[in-house]
Amino acid sequence: MKEIADDKERVKELQMHFGRRVISDARALVEQWFSLREQHWQADWYHQFSSKLQRLEKSAQRYEQPNLARIAADIRGIFEQCDMARAPKSQMIAALADHISQLTQVAARHTDPNSTAKLAFIRQDVYVAIADAEMAESVLQQLESFGIHAEITADPDSLQRARAYRRPLAVVIDFNFFAHEGGLALMERLQHDQQRKIPAIFYLREEPSMAQRLAAIRVGGQGFINNDVSLMRTVEKLERDAHSRVPDPYRVLIVDDSKTQSMHAAQILNAVGIITEAVFDPLTLFEHIDDFQPDMILMDMYMPQCNGVELATVLRQLPQYDRIPIIFLSAEEDVAKQMAAMAEGGDDFLTKPVRPEILVATVQHRCKRNRAMRTWMERDSLTGLYDHSHILQRLQAELHRAERQKTHLSFAMIDLDKFKAVNDTYGHPAGDRVLKNLSLLLRQRLRKTDIIGRYGGEEFVVILPETDAEHARQVMTELLHAFKDVRHPVGEKDIQCSFSSGVAQWIPGEAASDLSVRADTALYAAKEQGRSRVEVSQP
Ligand SMILES: Nc1nc2c(ncn2[C@@H]2O[C@H](COP(=O)(O)OP(=O)(O)OP(=O)(O)O)[C@@H](O)[C@H]2O)c(=O)[nH]1
Numbered sequence: 202m203k204e205i206a207d208d209k210e211r212v213k214e215l216q217m218h219f220g221r222r223v224i225s226d227a228r229a230l231v232e233q234w235f236s237l238r239e240q241h242w243q244a245d246w247y248h249q250f251s252s253k254l255q256r257l258e259k260s261a262q263r264y265e266q267p268n269l270a271r272i273a274a275d276i277r278g279i280f281e282q283c284d285m286a287r288a289p290k291s292q293m294i295a296a297l298a299d300h301i302s303q304l305t306q307v308a309a310r311h312t313d314p315n316s317t318a319k320l321a322f323i324r325q326d327v328y329v330a331i332a333d334a335e336m337a338e339s340v341l342q343q344l345e346s347f348g349i350h351a352e353i354t355a356d357p358d359s360l361q362r363a364r365a366y367r368r369p370l371a372v373v374i375d376f377n378f379f380a381h382e383g384g385l386a387l388m389e390r391l392q393h394d395q396q397r398k399i400p401a402i403f404y405l406r407e408e409p410s411m412a413q414r415l416a417a418i419r420v421g422g423q424g425f426i427n428n429d430v431s432l433m434r435t436v437e438k439l440e441r442d443a444h445s446r447v448p449d450p451y452r453v454l455i456v457d458d459s460k461t462q463s464m465h466a467a468q469i470l471n472a473v474g475i476i477t478e479a480v481f482d483p484l485t486l487f488e489h490i491d492d493f494q495p496d497m498i499l500m501d502m503y504m505p506q507c508n509g510v511e512l513a514t515v516l517r518q519l520p521q522y523d524r525i526p527i528i529f530l531s532a533e534e535d536v537a538k539q540m541a542a543m544a545e546g547g548d549d550f551l552t553k554p555v556r557p558e559i560l561v562a563t564v565q566h567r568c569k570r571n572r573a574m575r576t577w578m579e580r581d582s583l584t585g586l587y588d589h590s591h592i593l594q595r596l597q598a599e600l601h602r603a604e605r606q607k608t609h610l611s612f613a614m615i616d617l618d619k620f621k622a623v624n625d626t627y628g629h630p631a632g633d634r635v636l637k638n639l640s641l642l643l644r645q646r647l648r649k650t651d652i653i654g655r656y657g658g659e660e661f662v663v664i665l666p667e668t669d670a671e672h673a674r675q676v677m678t679e680l681l682h683a684f685k686d687v688r689h690p691v692g693e694k695d696i697q698c699s700f701s702s703g704v705a706q707w708i709p710g711e712a713a714s715d716l717s718v719r720a721d722t723a724l725y726a727a728k729e730q731g732r733s734r735v736e737v738s739q740p
Pocket residue numbers: 583616617618619620621622624628629630631632633636657658659728732
């Protein structure tokens with residue numbers, strides 16, 4: 202009997218091992234895709250993409266991962282239509298990005314079932330370099346309980362080796378790490394060839410001085426922790442960083458009556474994976490904005506029917522278009538005229554001919570800022586999750602996508618159990634802490650592609666694309682178990698809470714409001730049947 206059990210164990214281990222191989226091949230392809238964003242397109246980019254795609258196709262077939270093999274084959278189909286001599290065009294970028302996002306969704310579901318960092322598909326670890334073993338272990342546990350994968354690197358050499366193997370999400374480092382070098386000097390060495398600094402959180406027993414804080418900032422320091430401070434704030438920040446790798450490409454609308462000029466700008470932007478759309482007739486601008494949903498507009502100053510300043514003025518008069526950044530691109534060298542253009546609602550002015558790297562940097566910067574601003578406006582201030590109205594907008598958009606791609610989608614509602622008693626017994630701030638912890642846990646444990654919102658008070662919702670009801674039930678049940686284990690610090694003691702959840706799988710053609718009513722009814726049933734459980738709506 203024991204031998205059979207051993208065999209089963211071995212088969213399971215092997216399956217997991219092969220599963221990890223496929224995942225690492227999928228990750229390599231996704232990282233190759235992301236590299237387009239950071240470096241300009243180069244001739245051998247397709248070659249590298251192709252060889253990574255081939256590896257994934259082979260391993261997905263060999264290790265029997267049919268969903269991944271199917272998506273890889275679809276990517277191959279799109280990829281083969283690209284003109285290898287030039288950067289991918291907007292249509293290709295959009296199609297590839299869409300499939301890469303599907304790949305991350307499917308791959309995320311295949312991660313090691315025993316891992317706490319289940320859904321960290323494009324995983325970056327946090328390295329914990331603290332000499333005091335007990336403290337290192339405590340930091341590790343706090344990070345892991347929120348699904349941030351962490352690794353203890355107990356001495357400078359192992360930290361260097363880990364860093365060489367993969368860029369970490371952050372390093373939690375002892376300010377006095379191994380006295381002969383110290384955390385500062387070591388961090389400086391780690392940052393040596395990094396374009397973007399690796400975030401560092403310094404551990405120091407005593408309150409840091411101003412000089413120590415300044416020195417820390419210079420080597421990428423984001424903050425300090427000591428023995429008493431819980432990592433909560435740090436986790437929030439790390440969590441935000443982990444999520445900043447949004448795979449959606451930026452979208453830029455180019456308004457220019459000259460085909461040559463607009464194609465030129467498009468090529469430069471396409472080479473860094475930005476999707477562009479050209480508008481030659483300014484009078485059709487509104488339709489383009491509504492359909493294309495740009496992150497920003499690149500606008501020529503002088504066009505036959507009207508000029509760019511007039512167009513910007515019109516846009517700024519309409520609340521729905523008021524926040525879209527506009528960069529003027531023109532041969533106009535008269536600074537007074539440039540200033541006048543900016544005064545009418547332009548955000549920047551670039552003089553033609555503009556150097557490609559300047560155009561790219563300006564556009565990327567504007568898009569990034571605009572997305573960050575939008576994020577703030579759409580988020581609930583306590584938890585940072587989508588607020589009620591925006592989660593409904595996202596649900597609408599995801600239903601369209603599921604319709605287009607003919608995929609499943611599930612919608613889950615979550616409501617904390619007996620939460621009134623938490624507030625009444627321990628006070629409102631303690632209740633807020635629990636709400637924040639639940640939101641952190643949801644963000645850490647769910648896939649990047651799942652969309653989470655705070656519906657109101659102590660009610661949360663999750664949109665799970667590409668997920669059927671049974672799968673959604675499993676995900677919610679795992680979350681419930683994980684949440685019940687979380688200890689929420691309240692004064693001297695810790696408290697534990699639970700939630701109930703109702704899940705509904707979208708029926709093609711069903712309206713968003715009907716779907717949410719079904720999830721709500723299932724949630725009600727979960728409450729009725731004793732709470733701390735997940736119920737699924739039967740269509
Ligand atoms: N701390 C805090 N409490 C909130 C917030 N929003 C809503 N609440 C509280 O959440 C509690 C919800 O209580 P009820 O709707 O009675 O439900 P419950 O006590 O959770 O009981 P069941 O849902 O039936 O398990 C109320 O006490 C609200 O005041 C918030 O932002 N912060």
